[in-house]
Amino acid sequence: xxxxxxxxxxxxxxxxxxILAAYFIALHxxxxxxxxxxxxxxxxxxxxxxxxxxSQADQARECDSTLLPDTFLFV
Numbered sequence: 001x002x003x004x005x006x007x008x009x010x011x012x013x014x015x016x017x018x019i020l021a022a023y024f025i026a027l028h029x030x031x032x033x034x035x036x037x038x039x040x041x042x043x044x045x046x047x048x049x050x051x052x053x054x055s056q057a058d059q060a061r062e063c064d065s066t067l068l069p070d071t072f073l074f075v
Contacts, residue, residue, distance in 0.1 A: 008047065015045030 018041030026034025 011044050015041040017041075018044065 018037055022034045022038035022041060024034075025037055
């Protein structure tokens with residue numbers, strides 16, 4: 001596994017955990033803080049589609065295969 005793949009997977013896992021934490025915070029503590037944590041989690045979890053890939057096909061495949069968190073939690 002390439003280091004970028006591992007880094008992206010760690011970012012997705014951490015972002016997903018933060019989304020769950022944001023949901024709890026928004027329900028039980030403070031909505032504004034929950035939204036801030038949620039936006040941080042979504043920002044962390046955005047796929048890293050770098051331009052140093054060998055071809056556009058590789059770049060598209062890398063970006064399409066990345067798991068994205070639920071970005072509409074507070075809508």
